[in-house]
Amino acid sequence: MRRIQVRVNGTTYEHEVEPRLLLVHYLREVLNLTGTMVGCNTSNCGACTVLMGGESVKSCTVFAVQADGREITTVQGLAENGDWHPMQTAFHENHALQCGYCTPGMIMASISLLEEKPDPSEEEIREALEGNYCRCTGERRGDPGGPRRQLLPLHGLREHNQGCSAGRRTVQLEREAWE
């Protein structure tokens, strides 16, 4: 067993853990932070993505002991005083989720992308989310990555609702940011 101290979503925790305990299981089973999910255990699907020191990591392939002394942010630490992070709003408003199981990881990976590249191109968005699988949305709804946090969403796909009640509707690629 090893003693670790980890700051998660603004709270500092100290625990004795087995060296083999995965960070995702530490979060879920020890801290009861069940907002971060396990999808594949092989670092492919990205459902377990969290931020460690501000960078996205797949918490199913990080040991809890590797997080010793680090700062972790999960999807449950994004909202401030009940106000959603703009990325959470963006996912909701753009119907970027269906079953929602991949969504916390998708959101964390998207936030990490914007930290790194505030104004990503569509290609950069696609590549940045390559390691996050979504089986429901066809991936094309999940492309976040607007130029600025506040302006938010999408470079990716925005929909034009005009005339859709008559059953006519086109989904188009739109490069402009929302205003």
Added chain:
Amino acid sequence: MGGGVPRKEDPNLVTGRANWTDNIKLPGMLHFALLRSPFAHAKVTNLDVSGALEQPGVVAAFTGEDLADEWPGGVVCAATVTDDQKTPFHPPIVTDEVKYMGDVVAVVVATDRYKAQDALEFVEVDYEPLDVVVDMETALEEGAPLVHEDLGTNECFSMPMEVGDVDDAFNRADVVVKEHYIQQRLIPNAIEPRATVALQDPGHDGYVVYTATQVPHLAKIVLSLSTGIPENQIRVVAPDVGGGFGSKLNVYREEILALVLTKKLGVPIKWVEDRSENYQATIHGRGQIQDIELAATNEGRILGMKVKLLDDMGAYLQLLTPVIAPSGAAMYPGVYTFDAFSIEIKGVFTNLTPTDAYRGAGRPEAAYACERIIDALARELDMDPAEVRRKNFYEPFDEPTDTPGGLQYDSMNMQAAMDRVMELADYEGLRREQQQRRENNDPVQLGIGFSAYTEICGLGPSQALAGLGIGGGGWEAANVRMLITGKVEVATGTSPHGQGHETTWSQITADALGVTPDDVVVLHGDTAVVPFGRDTYGSRSLAVGGIAVHLACEKVVDKAKKLAAHMLEAAEDDIEFEGGTFSVAGSPDQNVTIQDVGAAAYMAADVPEGMEPGLNEQMIFDPPNFTFPFGAHICVMEVDTETGKAYVRDYFAVDDCGPVINPTIVDGQLHGGLAQGIAQALYEGAIYDEDGNLMTGSMVDYMIPGAPELPNFTLDRTVTPSPSNPLGVKGVGEAGTIGAPPAVINAIIDALSPYGVKHMDMPALPMRVWNAIQDAQGNGAASGEYDAAFGSREADVRQEGRSEDQ
């Protein structure tokens, strides 16, 4: 209705507050892990779990023999498609012989999953490998190894069907086209792995099973049949469920085990699947070999169709395994009208993971074969593929119409969908661009692929389902109640796992009752809260369950109207209802709101003589017919003839699912469906070696397309209401998966037709495309052997496909 309102489901999902089964933690809860067979077929010659019992944290360990009395029904198959179908007993833990890689030989129960998993190492087991059969054609040969020795054959069933005089049609034909297609095995890959927690029901005699399922109501029945525990002692809850695609339309051994172990040990029991188990032991989809022939005139008019189908059952029958191919059988004629059609389906056992429903379940296979061979006919006759299709479409109709498959399609207007998709894609412009590239010998060629499909949805009329061999029970239930505080509860028997029923059912209810969607709470997925239900699969939820909600609301309004008349001291016939308010015709000031009426009905202090208190109505809707959504798709592929890389440049889809209640949700369903269809056509496929080892046993080896691999979709709709239900809705959950694969493959073949390529198997990975070009050009030495079962060389090129494909 008709508005793309943002979903009610989202807030919990985007903030990490969803209630997944894996989140459940209960005092004293134990976890189990399963020892799975590394062999596809072997005798278990020695098995001893005592070593595991010595390990820290281990509470119990059992063999199949230890628990055999607990599951008299085994893992249940609910489908019987022929009188002589072979349905082998399917034990949750085997007693003597493993029949596929992933089959279970022992269970270890411990205080946490790590410890249970560790202890598996200490179970002693010896295997004596047996001969393995992995492909269907071999399995049917005389002397082939038998998956189930006692059955004496690997043939599960054989089912012929003929409508019209097929021989006559083929005798009269000017041309006959024959094609051979392979539907590779697909791994559904819901991102949430399966998970189950079972416990003794607090305060009741019985059990609660929380499980990641599409079908809590079916699970309640099936768990009772498996274990002999009376059905009324089992409550099943589907908490938030993370995707299904058919893979959670089943009741698996692990759910039975959780129930049996909590019964035996008296504490809550939990099991969570890991992804390797998901690949080996959750059902696979497709797995068919299709031989299809089309008879036509020189003018391109279809006269008849013959299909021979082999359908891979895998080693055992899961809940619906044998009915998957038969349920799609009648759909092979697709959107074309002609007189003569025959199909013969053989279900075949192999030493592989059982197959069952995967998004589309029988219909993608049918649409693929039909839409591939109609392109083959167009090539044979040197006609435009759009033209051949148009020659054989039904004239538009809006009343049930007989089909060559023996069904009655509900309504259809293929001409409108086809016109629209060709306009949207600028078909003529695309052909010009294609011509230019051909003339310039552009190494990147352009392909234009059509798909015109219809599917059978809204499962279904109970009588018709009985005819298919699954007993019936196609209805859906809803209970709508006005609460005294003016809020509304809707209890639905559908069980969503991403489809947004809470939002859509709220819209239906708000529309009918004149309340806001926010006033409505939709309850689902708990057999104690919603006693009647038939769950979610087969694009049935809206067309059956949503209609039940709508009709229950109408019942509420009917009753409320009587009470409103009483309250307003007017004749019922004079009461008008609009926007949630009942008023007297001609005197709009005399009115009461539905909330007022609800409260009055609840308190029942002053209601008409004989009226029951409350506004609380149940509707069980059994549809008179299925629904048949349809659509026309155009896939535009760019194919690099030098590398074999094929990618979707544009995808145009015009789908008709009847009137749309929430267009945002419908588009989302289409996007996901198209992605899975494109995935089958270009990327995915389970690969086994000749010994039955699953070579694509994880997400590392199985190519799930991600954001870089998928195109942007251009969607549009036509609206042809269904006469099968009062809202005219048809269903949309599987449309994309059905429409996309033939459009993609037809586009690749179209791109390469100047090279003489006439055939392409799925998935069309670069190596396969490149080989097809070499073969067609007569460069046989370059291509070499290419295993029909989609050999291991493709695993090498898949990474290449991923990194290059932008």
